[in-house]
Amino acid sequence: MSTVTLKNVTKVFGDSVVAVDNVSLEVEDGEFMILVGPSGCGKSTTLRIIAGLETATGGDIYIGGRLVNDVLPKDRDIAMVFQNYALYPHMTAYANMAFGLKLRGVQKKEIDERVKEAAEILNIGELLDRKPRELSGGQSQRVAVGRAIVRKPKVFLFDEPLSNLDLKLRVQMRAEFSKIHNKLGATMIYVTHDQTEAMTMGDRIAVMREGGIRQLADPGALYQSPANRFVAQFIGIPPMNMIDGVIAEEGGALLFKGDSCRVTVPDGKGDLLRPFLEKKVTMGVRPEDVSVSEGKGMAEAVVDVVQPLGPQKFLYLKMGDCEYTARVPVETKARVNDTVAIVFDMEKVHFFDDATDRAIV
Amino acid sequence: MQTTASSRSKRLAITPYLYLLPAFVVILTFQVLPIFYSLFVSFFEWDIIRARRFVGLGNYLDLFRDVEFWQALFNTTVFAAGSVVFGLAISLFIAVLLSRKIAGLNCYRLAYFIPYVTAMTAVAIVWKWLFNPQFGLLNYLLSLVGLPGTRWLQDPFWARVAVIIFVIWKTMGFNILIFLTRLLDIDKTFYEAAEIDGAGPWRLFRYITWPLLGPTTLFLLIISTIFSFQMFVPVYIMTPDGGPANSCSTMVFFLYENAYVDFRMGYACSIAYVLFFIILALTLIQRKALGRKLSGL
Ligand SMILES: Nc1ncnc2c1ncn2[C@@H]1O[C@H](COP(=O)(O)OP(=O)(O)OP(=O)(O)O)[C@@H](O)[C@H]1O
Numbered sequence: 264m265s266t267v268t269l270k271n272v273t274k275v276f277g278d279s280v281v282a283v284d285n286v287s288l289e290v291e292d293g294e295f296m297i298l299v300g301p302s303g304c305g306k307s308t309t310l311r312i313i314a315g316l317e318t319a320t321g322g323d324i325y326i327g328g329r330l331v332n333d334v335l336p337k338d339r340d341i342a343m344v345f346q347n348y349a350l351y352p353h354m355t356a357y358a359n360m361a362f363g364l365k366l367r368g369v370q371k372k373e374i375d376e377r378v379k380e381a382a383e384i385l386n387i388g389e390l391l392d393r394k395p396r397e398l399s400g401g402q403s404q405r406v407a408v409g410r411a412i413v414r415k416p417k418v419f420l421f422d423e424p425l426s427n428l429d430l431k432l433r434v435q436m437r438a439e440f441s442k443i444h445n446k447l448g449a450t451m452i453y454v455t456h457d458q459t460e461a462m463t464m465g466d467r468i469a470v471m472r473e474g475g476i477r478q479l480a481d482p483g484a485l486y487q488s489p490a491n492r493f494v495a496q497f498i499g500i501p502p503m504n505m506i507d508g509v510i511a512e513e514g515g516a517l518l519f520k521g522d523s524c525r526v527t528v529p530d531g532k533g534d535l536l537r538p539f540l541e542k543k544v545t546m547g548v549r550p551e552d553v554s555v556s557e558g559k560g561m562a563e564a565v566v567d568v569v570q571p572l573g574p575q576k577f578l579y580l581k582m583g584d585c586e587y588t589a590r591v592p593v594e595t596k597a598r599v600n601d602t603v604a605i606v607f608d609m610e611k612v613h614f615f616d617d618a619t620d621r622a623i624v
Numbered sequence: 625m626q627t628t629a630s631s632r633s634k635r636l637a638i639t640p641y642l643y644l645l646p647a648f649v650v651i652l653t654f655q656v657l658p659i660f661y662s663l664f665v666s667f668f669e670w671d672i673i674r675a676r677r678f679v680g681l682g683n684y685l686d687l688f689r690d691v692e693f694w695q696a697l698f699n700t701t702v703f704a705a706g707s708v709v710f711g712l713a714i715s716l717f718i719a720v721l722l723s724r725k726i727a728g729l730n731c732y733r734l735a736y737f738i739p740y741v742t743a744m745t746a747v748a749i750v751w752k753w754l755f756n757p758q759f760g761l762l763n764y765l766l767s768l769v770g771l772p773g774t775r776w777l778q779d780p781f782w783a784r785v786a787v788i789i790f791v792i793w794k795t796m797g798f799n800i801l802i803f804l805t806r807l808l809d810i811d812k813t814f815y816e817a818a819e820i821d822g823a824g825p826w827r828l829f830r831y832i833t834w835p836l837l838g839p840t841t842l843f844l845l846i847i848s849t850i851f852s853f854q855m856f857v858p859v860y861i862m863t864p865d866g867g868p869a870n871s872c873s874t875m876v877f878f879l880y881e882n883a884y885v886d887f888r889m890g891y892a893c894s895i896a897y898v899l900f901f902i903i904l905a906l907t908l909i910q911r912k913a914l915g916r917k918l919s920g921l
């Protein structure tokens with residue numbers, strides 16, 4: 264168990280491909296840290312730098328307080344699970360799991376104990392004699408995790424380990440990962456592009472984009488107070504509604520004037536918004552903070568699509584050229600082509616500065 | 625009407641075979657028939673000019689009592705073992721080096737492959753010059769690094785070494801190409817996983833590369849063995865008299881001498897058949913012995 268610290272880590276491929284751009288990150292001992300972001304944002308590269316499979320162009324990497332820039336992967340006391348599992352095709356599941364211990368000169372008896380123990384945790388006892396080609400995707404995935412567990416490393420690194428599994432298995436494995444994490448209490452760094460995975464599993468989440476970390480926070484904070492427009496739109500399904508507009512003043516009260524709506528800014532947010540008077544801002548509203556009614560609201564919209572989803576419904580609304588999503592209780596009566604009044608929960612809306620994309624409030 | 629139609633369809637059915645006929649006749653005449661004809665001839669004593677005399681298994685019995693036959697079989701085995709073992713080892717080594725990303729990779733690949741596509745006879749003559757004790761390049765190069773030269777093709781031991789060197793040089797390109805293709809095909813995450821598991825360069829080779837190359841190595845082993853047991857041109861060019869103390873007379877060389885120098889056609893055919901069964905047996909043994917080990921891949 265151990266901390267992992269990145270200090271101003273940069274990786275440039277060739278002359279100009281900046282895969283990781285000045286990333287600093289502190290992963291605490293025993294923490295489940297998630298790196299999430301769209302494809303190509305540098306998640307895997309960051310993880311591979313921690314593993315020692317890539318050499319950083321600049322910056323320092325510490326594992327357990329030790330500078331490991333020049334330490335070989337095998338001496339970093341880490342284990343990694345690859346997206347394609349990378350199980351050695353010529354070895355049985357048992358041999359795959361035992362391999363790292365064998366290379367480290369662990370006694371046969373202890374290897375056997377550790378493999379059996381890991382097999383028990385992962386429920387793969389009957390698969391130990393099989394070769395990788397005789398395993399299903401989910402089984403291979405477990406064996407790959409087992410190969411990491413038996414080593415009892417300080418730090419576990421996972422690179423999209425669930426992305427090759429079908430949805431049901433993925434959901435099930437998420438829970439298992441959390442269980443394994445609780446059981447082992449080890450530091451884990453987990454890369455994914457799937458924000459649901461990130462939100463459900465992580466202690467903290469680093470949202471990456473174009474090689475940099477855009478926000479580092481726990482799942483709740485990430486959802487409730489996104490630091491910028493990118494994080495706001497990346498986290499949450501369906502994504503946050505974004506409404507362009509300007510801040511104006513009328514009779515001493517601050518107003519947000521959007522294309523198709525005018526809303527009064529609540530007092531609590533006024534102070535922070537005042538400097539942006541007459542400036543372009545974007546108002547962000549989560550779908551669950553949009554409610555519809557038949558009476559009078561802040562704006563009127565036409566229902567475009569209705570998606571019932573268990574206890575709730577998603578309404579896709581059209582207001583002029585703009586489209587909004589609302590998450591409403593399943594009892595809501597709106598039907599396609601109805602005109603409804605919409606109300607935003609102004610206490611919960613976000614404002615972003617168009618000039619910098621940063622959250623204002 | 626019906627008869628016309630059916631005869632027409634029959635004619636149509638024959639057409640494809642007519643197209644195949646010329647090639648078939650050629651193959652039959654020059655490849656298939658000689659196979660059976662030589663088996664037939666191997667039971668006779670025949671010098672091409674006089675009438676054949678049936679001797680039953682006489683040729684085969686004579687063969688097993690013929691010192692020169694055993695000598696040729698021994699030489700062939702030495703050449704095969706030397707060129708296959710060292711040839712594959714060197715090829716694998718070079719292929720592993722070439723599988724790394726190094727500058728000018730394609731130039732190296734081409735350089736190693738060129739010998740394979742050159743005409744055997746022509747390059748054998750060149751190598752004969754290279755091996756020349758007085759004017760040969762090889763002894764000259766050895767002298768440059770302070771090593772004594774040797775009477776390459778005139779010394780029984782060095783003559784065999786010389787032939788093996790030549791054969792390795794000639795066939796290496798093919799082996800490297802096949803090894804390299806497979807090496808580049810191995811998923812590099814296996815190496816990364818093993819590296820994290822604690823393997824250094826040697827163990828990566830020992831535990832990942834070597835086992836994953838298994839089927840390729842077996843394939844090359846069989847092909848090279850078959851090829852080297854049929855060795856003829858290199859020894860015929862470099863040591864036309866069978867080499868010092870007959871040290872370079874191979875099975876095919878022995879066969880050739882019997883057939884076209886001594887005109888003992890029946891005897892030569894029996895050699896051909898013995899060689900055939902030796903190669904067949906070797907192939908089966910290799911496949912059995914190694915194939916089982918590789919069945920997991
Ligand atoms: N070996 C390499 N050589 C050159 N460029 C590379 C290399 N590896 C990655 N890159 C580039 O670096 C950037 C980041 O790649 P990386 O694999 O870290 O992305 P990622 O966030 O893991 O994406 P994904 O979700 O698709 O796996 C990409 O633009 C990629 O093209």
Ligand SMILES: [Mg+2]
Nearest residue numbers: 306307308422
């Ligand atoms: Mg990736």
